[in-house]
Amino acid sequence: MKLPAHRKLKGRNLIGRNLQRIRYAHDPAITLDDLVARLEIRGLFLSKSTLSKIENRQRVVLDFEVLEIAEALRVPITQLYGQK
Known part of the structure; x- marks a missing residue:
């Protein structure tokens, strides 16, 4: 059985x-x-539910979303990826 694309990506977000x-x-x-x-x-219009899914690594994050999240938090984008 072939998994849908979104199921294959579950847990693959690095910033959550x-x-x-x-x-x-x-x-x-x-x-x-x-x-x-x-x-x-x-x-950028993300719901509270969507952000919660990102934090719990249940939703993939697009590159432009990562950029906006970093800027909204006033941190370097690399910090979201665990780098200082």
Whole structure:
């Protein structure tokens, strides 16, 4: 049985755990609602549910989404990939 393409990619997002860690590291922590609002200002419309799926590595993240998320969090894009 051949798996659908989206099932093959499950768990293959590299930034999820770092995204959550970075959000919590801010003082005060950045909530998913806060991040949704920051992204909307930048023209990227991701729901709270979608961001949660990204953090739990249940959704693949596109390159332009990673860029916008990094800028919304005010961190270098490399930090989302676990580099300093």
